[in-house]
Amino acid sequence: MEEAVKLFGGRSSPFSCRVECALKLKGVKYEFIKEDLSNKSDLLLQYNPVHKKIPVLVHGGKPIVESLIILEYIDETWPERYPILPKDPYERSKARFWTKFMEDKESTFWSLIFATGETKEKIVNENIEILKTLEEHALGDKMFFGGDDIGFVDLAIGTGIHWMKVVEDIKEVKIFETCNPLQAWFERFSEVPVVKESLPSHHELVAHYKTRMG
Amino acid sequence: MEEAVKLFGGRSSPFSCRVECALKLKGVKYEFIKEDLSNKSDLLLQYNPVHKKIPVLVHGGKPIVESLIILEYIDETWPERYPILPKDPYERSKARFWTKFMEDKESTFWSLIFATGETKEKIVNENIEILKTLEEHALGDKMFFGGDDIGFVDLAIGTGIHWMKVVEDIKEVKIFETCNPLQAWFERFSEVPVVKESLPSHHELVAHYKTRMG
Structure with a gap:
């Protein structure tokens, strides 16, 4: 069974948007959880205790933060699909x-x-x-x-x-x-x-x- | 034949030092080229035209810049030796x-x-x-x-x-x-x-x- 993928993000954030694009390019199904940035959820604070910011990708219960680091994670986790980084x-x-x-x-x-x-x-x-x-x-x-x-x-x-x-x-x-x-x-x-x-x-x-x- | 590895660096730079440690951990032979930071060489400026800074790793004539990016490069180029990043x-x-x-x-x-x-x-x-x-x-x-x-x-x-x-x-x-x-x-x-x-x-x-x- 594939592990659940959740994205804690916001529709007006470029950082969240680039992660959504990467997930879609890879064809990874995910649940989008819209964060109210003026009243952040306990889950967001738990998943990103250092920066308390979106986006956070949660895969199989594990949080990955920082949008560019998330893109690298996505590329490494689903390497057989659309390549995000070059191979060389x-x-x-x-x-x-x-x-x-x-x-x-x-x-x-x-x-x-x-x-x-x-x-x-x-x-x-x-x-x-x-x-x-x-x-x-x-x-x-x-x-x-x-x-x-x-x-x-x-x-x-x-x-x-x-x-x-x-x-x-x-x-x-x-x-x-x-x-x-x-x-x-x-x-x-x-x-x-x-x-x-x-x-x-x-x-x-x-x-x-x-x-x-x- | 192995391609030449050169490191343009400085002995009083933490950024240069971390690259040297990584090369040594991997057992990669390299030539250290000490840059005079008050009078940078033409080669350094040519290899790093955007930031004009050390360290620059030159491998087979190609320049790689930014110390953390160089560490990732070293890990990916010699993956069979000492692992710098985890696999997971x-x-x-x-x-x-x-x-x-x-x-x-x-x-x-x-x-x-x-x-x-x-x-x-x-x-x-x-x-x-x-x-x-x-x-x-x-x-x-x-x-x-x-x-x-x-x-x-x-x-x-x-x-x-x-x-x-x-x-x-x-x-x-x-x-x-x-x-x-x-x-x-x-x-x-x-x-x-x-x-x-x-x-x-x-x-x-x-x-x-x-x-x-x-």
Whole structure:
């Protein structure tokens, strides 16, 4: 009998969304448990006592936390299905490098939310520089970061960028207009069926964050 | 013929040191190329154009960067030798969680270097809290984080703590005195032959950093 797979997540979290995409790519059946982030469940706190955050994947009663670590777990647990990371150790190291690169830049991205004036402009430019580095060094002229199909880097960066576009709209700034290769990649990414059905709509996210940002 | 392995590193870097330990545990022959960090070589800049930092492992002409990513690469490239990560996906996810946990806290650690007065005291307490979390949730009553032998988490945290003890001395603060289980683990860790021959001496590091911080 297959062990139960549960995902404690949220519909407005890019970190939760990338895990859902990975589970769907692998064809793993799972129960989605929507967490109320203003009133976290006892189970969430029990499964992730250190960070008390979503997403948490629970497989056979065991919790796995941190979205990128969950993606590696999913790939290792169901290795015979859709490959998320490449097989070759060198290619794997490059995929891990670029997801870590973007993870390390997350604060630069989220800091835009409450920025104004010159600070806002400065942060916009920093974000553009990050995206240019990605385009130049990681994407090149490939179809996806993962090659001909989406993989680890696409899931990590694609979900991040979907949310970045929401913040771009709300803050009335232009981040992506000069990033043509990345824009084209994001269009391809968001048309992949599993991604298309998993990403919340841009307009819903804009509405959601506008409410929260008062 | 085996492909050449080169490590661009530095003797006073915990990140370089953990890679050396991993190569030695695996019995991989390598050439150590000491980088002058005040005048980085063209090769280093070519191999790590994004971060321009050590360590860089070059294997068969291909560069792998970021110390923890290098450890995963080493484990995947020589899987038949000393295991660095556990085999089980769930245990692997826990090992990755704790190394990421400590990596995310690095800035809290390094921020101590230039802190004074109340800020210094506050940062000391934050560091103690981090170590207590490690003791309680990750180490427990095990011999090593990796179980009966050192592995991924031990290499990441052990090198970090060796350097933290240097900063503790220079800044004349007490971080470890209440962390008995972690102290006992660190003693066991630093007596492992490969670690013992790779860690620079505490006194040399104190002298090195005192000069730089002077």
